[in-house]
Amino acid sequence: MIVEHLELVDFRNYVTGSFDLHSGTTLVIGDNGQGKTNLAEALAFLATLSSFRSAPTEALIRAGSAAAIIRATVRQDDGRETLIEVELATPGRNRVQVNRQKLARVRDLLGAVRVTVFSPDDLILVKGGPGDRRRFMDDTLVALATKYDNVRLEIDRIVRQRNTLLKQAGGRLTDEIEVTLDVWDAKFAEIADQFGYARATLVARLNPMVHEAYEQLAGVPTPLELQYEPAWRSSGLVAALAAARQLDVRRGVSTVGPHRDELSMTINGLPSRTHASQGEQRTLALALRLAGHRLVTERTGGAPVLVLDDVLSELDDHRATALLDHLPAGQVVITTASELPPAAHADHVLRVVAGNVSQD
């Protein structure tokens, strides 16, 4: 699947912007603050209906405008062409049209355009908290099968309901609370056991791919491992919740479950969050994204668009060249403020100056 044409109206700093994109590697060059990342953000928005910079809708609409439009012509692998139009408005709801037909539910767009983004912020995959790594696992699952988006929302809801119930108990475990907790726990476990299995399978498949991607970037073999082994999975969540019940009631929160899981990562047997160098952490974060991208490509039978936002400035020349040498097949968009390392090569070059685009 590739995005052939992208048009922006009142999106971020673009009054109007029009980009012809191609398969292969497109380099988007521009000084800081000219709109390179905004272009990457618009592409990614089509895939997730949210900003990868976690910006609220207001921030995406150009100051002084009531609405922004992202319009994309997408060519599927089988040759079909789809026109996707997203209108962001505030106040008001986002609207989505596919081939000029309005979608009843905006969420139905999920899965129609698939995009993998790597940005400098992704360093949090290594340096951030467990929640950042859970989001990586879950976002990758959603990219593999959109049903996981519903699963994830339902787990959030059950945890919120259960925590409220625990707070209402006020530290006392009455018979009535016991019986009510029993049913919430049963419902929680029914979904969480499946989700835990999905995460574990995902991590098992990602492990060799992260390893390989890291080695290609670093240029040397490096012992590296991802581990997802929450204790509750060995007994099942119902048993784990029962064991933690006294504690949960005392603290008024759910202390066990998929919402507390950690994906731990080690380099040379040492935790990468605390022991790896800055360069190793950047390389690992990039390797995680590239592995996720490869898994989604292999499992869904088509490569998502790979967007590498301002990644070259973060890597030394050696690693930048290694990255460009090993780029996966499919459409790749790279934004950068500087020219490419001499050994590298791009198929197309776009130059962005203050929201205006020219083609080399």
Added chain:
Amino acid sequence: MAGNYTAPVQVLIDELGRLPGIGPKSAQRIAFHLLKVPTEDATRLAFAITDAKARVRFCERCFNVSEGALCPICNDDARDTSKVCVVEESRDIVAIEKTGEFRGRYHVLLGAMSPLEGIGPEQLKIRELIARIEPEGIEEIILCTNPNTEGEVTAMYLARLLKPIGLTVTRIASGLPVGGDLEYADELTLGRALEGRRTVD
């Protein structure tokens, strides 16, 4: 939103805005519409509201909306008293009645378990349901709560409560709309329908 209108208008807008599904903009539009229509139209609406509020109450047995002590369904002698269909709201009864497939009685819980909204088993009409079993000779209870998280949990709670009493407890099936196309079904419904598949004779 701070009121910029003369007091009675703002009160009307605020009251309308408290209704479910009515946002500030709709409330404003309805308020100005009501101010424009002939007085008797507005009075008729006001009367309809107060009249319904005064005459309609909950059925003493099943908590359906009713004009008398018992609702028309509970008063209907032709109904099969051994089967009771448990629903969250009165409006669910209307939906099931339209099918013409069910000839038993109903029981309205007046909600579903949701700690976030402060609703636990005690807030629902569950004790009242248990009290009906003996005197009415109920043998089967069909759980027709909504197929969402809260509805499922409520159904699970009731099943655990009712099965030990020796009743037949069933749950309404989830699945595909009749007359629809498979390809247009959302993946959640289709997944549920696959789970609940049955053998064909």
